[in-house]
Amino acid sequence: MEPTASLGGQLYWLASLFDPFCGPLGLLNLLPEGSLLSCGDTGWGDEVARGFFVTITLALCTLPIGLTIGLFLALAKQTEVRTLRAAANIYTTIFRGLPELLTIFMIYFGLQIAVREVALALGFESGFDINSFVAGTIALSLVFSAYASEVLSSAFKAIPKGQYEAGYALGLRPGKTMRLIILPQLVRIALPGLGNLWMILIKDTALISVIGLGDTLRQTGIAAKVTKEAFFFYGIACLLFLALAMVSSVVFSKIETSVRRSGVNR
Amino acid sequence: MSVADELIPPQPAPPVAAFRWTRLRILGATLLGLWIAAGIALVLWLVDAWDIDKVTTYGPKLLSGLATTLTLVGISVTLGAVLSVPIALGRMSSNRILSWIAYGYVYFFRGTPLIAQLFLIYYGFGSFRNELEALGLWVFFRDAWNCALFAFTLNTAAYQAEILRGAIESVTRGQHEGAAALGLTRFQTFHQIILPQAMIVALRPYGNEIILMIKGSAIVAIVTVFDLMGETRRAYSRTFDFQTYIWAAVFYLVIVETLRNIWEKLEQRLTRHLKR
Numbered sequence: 421m422e423p424t425a426s427l428g429g430q431l432y433w434l435a436s437l438f439d440p441f442c443g444p445l446g447l448l449n450l451l452p453e454g455s456l457l458s459c460g461d462t463g464w465g466d467e468v469a470r471g472f473f474v475t476i477t478l479a480l481c482t483l484p485i486g487l488t489i490g491l492f493l494a495l496a497k498q499t500e501v502r503t504l505r506a507a508a509n510i511y512t513t514i515f516r517g518l519p520e521l522l523t524i525f526m527i528y529f530g531l532q533i534a535v536r537e538v539a540l541a542l543g544f545e546s547g548f549d550i551n552s553f554v555a556g557t558i559a560l561s562l563v564f565s566a567y568a569s570e571v572l573s574s575a576f577k578a579i580p581k582g583q584y585e586a587g588y589a590l591g592l593r594p595g596k597t598m599r600l601i602i603l604p605q606l607v608r609i610a611l612p613g614l615g616n617l618w619m620i621l622i623k624d625t626a627l628i629s630v631i632g633l634g635d636t637l638r639q640t641g642i643a644a645k646v647t648k649e650a651f652f653f654y655g656i657a658c659l660l661f662l663a664l665a666m667v668s669s670v671v672f673s674k675i676e677t678s679v680r681r682s683g684v685n686r
Numbered sequence: 687m688s689v690a691d692e693l694i695p696p697q698p699a700p701p702v703a704a705f706r707w708t709r710l711r712i713l714g715a716t717l718l719g720l721w722i723a724a725g726i727a728l729v730l731w732l733v734d735a736w737d738i739d740k741v742t743t744y745g746p747k748l749l750s751g752l753a754t755t756l757t758l759v760g761i762s763v764t765l766g767a768v769l770s771v772p773i774a775l776g777r778m779s780s781n782r783i784l785s786w787i788a789y790g791y792v793y794f795f796r797g798t799p800l801i802a803q804l805f806l807i808y809y810g811f812g813s814f815r816n817e818l819e820a821l822g823l824w825v826f827f828r829d830a831w832n833c834a835l836f837a838f839t840l841n842t843a844a845y846q847a848e849i850l851r852g853a854i855e856s857v858t859r860g861q862h863e864g865a866a867a868l869g870l871t872r873f874q875t876f877h878q879i880i881l882p883q884a885m886i887v888a889l890r891p892y893g894n895e896i897i898l899m900i901k902g903s904a905i906v907a908i909v910t911v912f913d914l915m916g917e918t919r920r921a922y923s924r925t926f927d928f929q930t931y932i933w934a935a936v937f938y939l940v941i942v943e944t945l946r947n948i949w950e951k952l953e954q955r956l957t958r959h960l961k962r
Binding site: 496499501502503504505506507510513514516517518519520521522525526529530533619623624625626627629630637641644648649650651652654655657658661662665666 | 708710711713714715717718720797798800801803805806809810811812813900901902903904907908915918919922935939
């Protein structure tokens, strides 16, 4: 149930200091005692807030993994080696075509079976439980990387060949050309597409609640079952996701302006 | 300045570069080999695990689940298309209030997960049971299938409204002016000039939206609708046989890929007058 437990209590304690919901300066402390969303044992505020942080953590853990795999896939789709392109395309076709929920179940149950088999082969008796946070991160990374590779490879196509040639003419090696010349431009072109993918990723994290991760949707769901105020709590869940989307769009437009500023005016 | 008085004799074409196993080629061959090996292993495993009892018990159920999925998506996408027209018009309207309402609708349904919307309707509307009973709507919202249909319709209407709006706004102003100069009425302009051009722009996003709905519809399994995903989950919970998930994956991949290819053909055919 407690996905962040392995990460250590200190991190959680540090986060709770700056907790905008139930921390010392939390918003929900303004509510009257005994309301549905107040903190502590009387209300559900802290439980929902914890779920909200799990949602954010999950999305933030998935992003770098998915982006890295996506970048390598996009590079593979760029090469002239046909086998490499085909391998990358198979990956994209599979993980873009499968429903996210099915991917999540397959990773969750598949990993469980695989780990049990390995454990039995190594001579361990009792099976291990797969952490739903880990399974969720893996599944979401697979889906995210498949989509990201498409965004990145179309961004690659938007960069003219002359940029590579200029890099080589300056005596830069392929790796350095990529890092110093191509990638900065790639970021600028791919950013709007990646922003969309981030929004989709946030929404997809809600699906991990079905394999038992205590994220926003699951925590509000528990509150809804106990208090019988389903509309109120699922409404809160929707509003939390909306808030996340709004904050992300502000952050992304900030990043976009700052990236565009560093570009040459043409 | 020198003058060449002797032409260079014709040269043979440069020799074809010899095939070399570069690092990338080795990597590509390895990765593709891994995929092929995984595919063969999967097929062998499926053949090995083929159990005629299970196939006759769960096969028809999976197929009926597939039909449920397709029906659900078909109806909700159609209803959503109808509902999206007023929303898109509201979004483009010069009336502040109307456009804000439409914007709020679209923002809510695109900004929240479909599964949260489904829960809000299926579990949440239960909070208003008395009111709904008074209105005679409880019979509708009591049923998970209806709730899923309702949620999906509202959701896809928001996405389709944005597709429609983007497509209509992509038609240049000159087209409106040209139609006005020809003396066409507003309805004629919209129907005969704007819409055909907008639909070509909207074709690809519409196809993507249908695919997204097919994939997204898997979540109805959680609110006890037995679609393809629901039947798969039921079969897995009875047999603990992982191949049920593999079969579901195959079904989903085949549907999505078929639809994608049909759409590509359709687009090529409909835009053939634009190709040069």
